[in-house]
Amino acid sequence: MTLPSSAARSTILKEGLNAGWPICLGYLPIGMAFGVLAQKAGLTPLQIGLMSIMVFAGSAQFIAVSMLAGGASAPAIIATTFVVNLRHVLMSSALAVYLRAAHRGLLALYAYGVTDESFAVNLPRFNARNWSLSRALVVNHAANLTWFISTVAGGIGGRFIPEGALGIDYALIAMFICLLIYQIRKLIHLLTAAIAGLTAVGLALMIPGNTYIVIASIAAATVGVIIQRKVMRSNPNNG
Amino acid sequence: MADYLLLLLGMGLATYVPRWLPLHYLSRRSLPEWFIQWLDLIPAAILSALLLPALILDGDPKHLDLLRPELWVALPTFAFAWWTRSLGGTVVVGMLLFWLAGKVDTQWFAWMG
Numbered sequence: 001m002t003l004p005s006s007a008a009r010s011t012i013l014k015e016g017l018n019a020g021w022p023i024c025l026g027y028l029p030i031g032m033a034f035g036v037l038a039q040k041a042g043l044t045p046l047q048i049g050l051m052s053i054m055v056f057a058g059s060a061q062f063i064a065v066s067m068l069a070g071g072a073s074a075p076a077i078i079a080t081t082f083v084v085n086l087r088h089v090l091m092s093s094a095l096a097v098y099l100r101a102a103h104r105g106l107l108a109l110y111a112y113g114v115t116d117e118s119f120a121v122n123l124p125r126f127n128a129r130n131w132s133l134s135r136a137l138v139v140n141h142a143a144n145l146t147w148f149i150s151t152v153a154g155g156i157g158g159r160f161i162p163e164g165a166l167g168i169d170y171a172l173i174a175m176f177i178c179l180l181i182y183q184i185r186k187l188i189h190l191l192t193a194a195i196a197g198l199t200a201v202g203l204a205l206m207i208p209g210n211t212y213i214v215i216a217s218i219a220a221a222t223v224g225v226i227i228q229r230k231v232m233r234s235n236p237n238n239g
Numbered sequence: 240m241a242d243y244l245l246l247l248l249g250m251g252l253a254t255y256v257p258r259w260l261p262l263h264y265l266s267r268r269s270l271p272e273w274f275i276q277w278l279d280l281i282p283a284a285i286l287s288a289l290l291l292p293a294l295i296l297d298g299d300p301k302h303l304d305l306l307r308p309e310l311w312v313a314l315p316t317f318a319f320a321w322w323t324r325s326l327g328g329t330v331v332v333g334m335l336l337f338w339l340a341g342k343v344d345t346q347w348f349a350w351m352g
């Protein structure tokens with residue numbers, strides 16, 4: 001592999017930013033909302049910035065901050081982060097198909113930026129065969145930089161924003177709503193989501209703590225796979 | 240701060256390893272089909288398990304409450320997300336509606352009281 005010339009490099013940068021700017025735009029309000037909530041939970045702008053660099057996972061960071069505010073233990077927060085981010089296994093698996101010849105070190109760097117949003121932008125372009133790892137890296141790192149800046153800005157500005165202002169408490173719920181909509185691609189996803197939601201409500205009413213999230217998700221996905229495989233067996237033409 | 244850095248290290252690993260392992264190894268082998276199907280359903284399951292209790296449960300110990308603004312604001316927010324597919328837009332619209340719902344709610348109760 002030869003190093004790209006500076007003209008080629010600027011093309012890569014331009015094409016990457018062209019593909020990645022909608023992610024950055026979306027991260028601004030979410031990142032600032034996260035910063036405000038984290039500040040209210042007692043984190044300093046430095047701590048917020050460190051989390052955005054070391055973890056870089058929107059929904060997991062929101063959950064971690066709400067758990068920190070609720071006095072949860074570190075192992076409980078780390079375990080929840082792991083379960084919430086297990087979905088990235090699927091995304092990285094799908095991306096791996098297009099990156100067979102790639103340099104292992106660059107792949108390790110690329111893995112850092114695999115998020116729901118960068119996956120949604122990069123995968124269709126890899127699939128259309130007009131994308132490269134370097135362009136995808138530009139997308140991922142532009143998103144990461146925006147996330148870092150907006151979360152820290154929210155953390156600094158948070159103290160000036162009164163309690164409940166501008167519906168900031170709804171940012172996480174609204175983000176989950178949109179991410180859930182992205183995930184409903186077939187009837188089986190809707191069915192699984194319905195089972196998971198109802199099971200979670202039932203369990204949350206019965207057992208204290210946050211364990212209901214993990215139990216309900218695993219149970220619903222398992223039931224979903226069983227249903228899917230039964231349906232496919234009885235009607236093999238209708239995958 | 241040392242405790243916090245340890246927490247971040249744990250969270251960072253718990254996030255990075257699931258992102259990296261498949262990219263590193265799956266260029267050579269593939270996962271069993273049932274496991275791929277299971278992983279495909281996990282995101283919808285987790286998001287729904289997080290969301291529905293947040294919309295219809297309240298208090299500690301938790302109880303059912305179908306009159307929460309969280310639930311009623313979710314309906315137009317779902318519709319907006321479905322039609323626009325815009326993450327940033329959905330967050331802004333959801334926050335705006337929730338803020339408005341809070342204003343209306345206070346006035347409503349002042350008027351009733």
